[in-house]
Amino acid sequence: MMSTVAIPPFEIFYAEHNSEVLGLLRRKVGRDRADDAFQETFLRALRAYDRLEHGEHLRAWVLTIASRVAIDVHRRTNPTSEMPEIPHEDTRPAYEDLGELTDGLPAKERAAVVLRYGYDLTYDQIATALDSSPDAARQAASSGVRRLRKEARP
Amino acid sequence: MTVPTDLDLRFREAAARSGMLDAGYDLVDSPIGPLLVAASDRGLLRISFDADIEQHLEWLSRVAGRNVLRAPRQIDRARRELDEYFDGRRHAFDLVVDLRDVTPFTERVLHELARIPFGETATYAELATRAGNPKAARAVGMTMNRNRIPIVLPCHRVIGANGSLVGYAGGLDRKVALLTLEGVLL
Numbered sequence: 001m002m003s004t005v006a007i008p009p010f011e012i013f014y015a016e017h018n019s020e021v022l023g024l025l026r027r028k029v030g031r032d033r034a035d036d037a038f039q040e041t042f043l044r045a046l047r048a049y050d051r052l053e054h055g056e057h058l059r060a061w062v063l064t065i066a067s068r069v070a071i072d073v074h075r076r077t078n079p080t081s082e083m084p085e086i087p088h089e090d091t092r093p094a095y096e097d098l099g100e101l102t103d104g105l106p107a108k109e110r111a112a113v114v115l116r117y118g119y120d121l122t123y124d125q126i127a128t129a130l131d132s133s134p135d136a137a138r139q140a141a142s143s144g145v146r147r148l149r150k151e152a153r154p
Numbered sequence: 155m156t157v158p159t160d161l162d163l164r165f166r167e168a169a170a171r172s173g174m175l176d177a178g179y180d181l182v183d184s185p186i187g188p189l190l191v192a193a194s195d196r197g198l199l200r201i202s203f204d205a206d207i208e209q210h211l212e213w214l215s216r217v218a219g220r221n222v223l224r225a226p227r228q229i230d231r232a233r234r235e236l237d238e239y240f241d242g243r244r245h246a247f248d249l250v251v252d253l254r255d256v257t258p259f260t261e262r263v264l265h266e267l268a269r270i271p272f273g274e275t276a277t278y279a280e281l282a283t284r285a286g287n288p289k290a291a292r293a294v295g296m297t298m299n300r301n302r303i304p305i306v307l308p309c310h311r312v313i314g315a316n317g318s319l320v321g322y323a324g325g326l327d328r329k330v331a332l333l334t335l336e337g338v339l340l
Contacts (some may be wrong), residue, residue: 007220008215009211009215009220010175010213010220010221011211011222011224012211014223018157018162020158022157022161023155035161035164038159038165039164039165039168041171042165042169043165043168043169043174046169046174046175046223047172047174049220050219050220122260125300
């Protein structure tokens with residue numbers, strides 16, 4: 001039987017990941033804007049925290065939220081610019097494989113596919129990370145998979 | 155790299171303001187040692203003489219929910235009233251307590267306990283009688299021993315029938331200090 005990983009009190013989660021999140025944000029949006037992005041990242045995490053169903057992949061989850069916040073910061077400052085690529089810090093094999101495979105997908109579908117199948121996150125968690133709804137997350141993941149199937153066909 | 159203190163505090167402040175915390179806590183300095191104080195939006199959840207956070211985190215998370223964070227703002231009011239009490243400027247607390255996990259009997263006993271005024275004492279048997287069960291002196295003793303909001307729920311004001319101090323979960327020294335502060339002991 002698989003045992004689920006218990007979800008720690010938020011304080012423990014925050015203390016464990018806050019410096020890595022700040023480091024990521026400083027690289028992505030610069031020192032000046034990192035502080036606000038840091039606060040926004042952990043407030044988004046706090047909002048979704050009591051709906052998490054297990055404590056696996058918490059690091060990947062919060063880094064994804066941070067990446068999403070960084071994208072929002074860029075959008076706010078350069079509304080017309082292209083959405084930046086999300087190079088992920090994690091080196092999990094599942095992500096590595098999926099990363100290459102999903103290179104050609106639109107950004108949102110790619111993120112949904114990787115989070116769903118690479119990190120095994122629920123659609124609720126993905127919705128939080130992408131700042132959208134669980135339905136939209138499900139739709140993005142499934143149209144991403146459809147697109148991949150089409151491309152895989154000889 | 156560590157997160158700078160001001161940024162860390164800013165987040166904790168924002169989290170407390172957001173209304174999304176199940177419980178917030180912080181340490182409060184007092185003449186009888188540091189106190190761990192925790193509160194939910196419903197009221198005060200815990201005061202402890204044991205400032206070791208880890209074990210409290212598990213308990214708070216179980217009772218109130220997992221969104222538990224050290225958040226000084228969440229206990230501002232309790233901190234102010236405790237400071238005033240220890241300064242001798244406050245004789246009655248004006249704080250709501252969150253007793254969501256206690257039994258009806260315990261709640262009755264704690265309710266009666268809260269009515270023992272500053273500077274006065276009651277015996278375990280008297281408190282049992284006031285709570286409607288004169289034979290429950292021993293159970294009242296247990297309830298005092300497990301009181302999770304000491305000082306504000308003044309279990310230090312409950313003593314033995316012969317006037318002995320009997321015991322105190324925070325150590326007899328602290329009971330003596332509190333009763334001395336209130337002028338019961340010289």
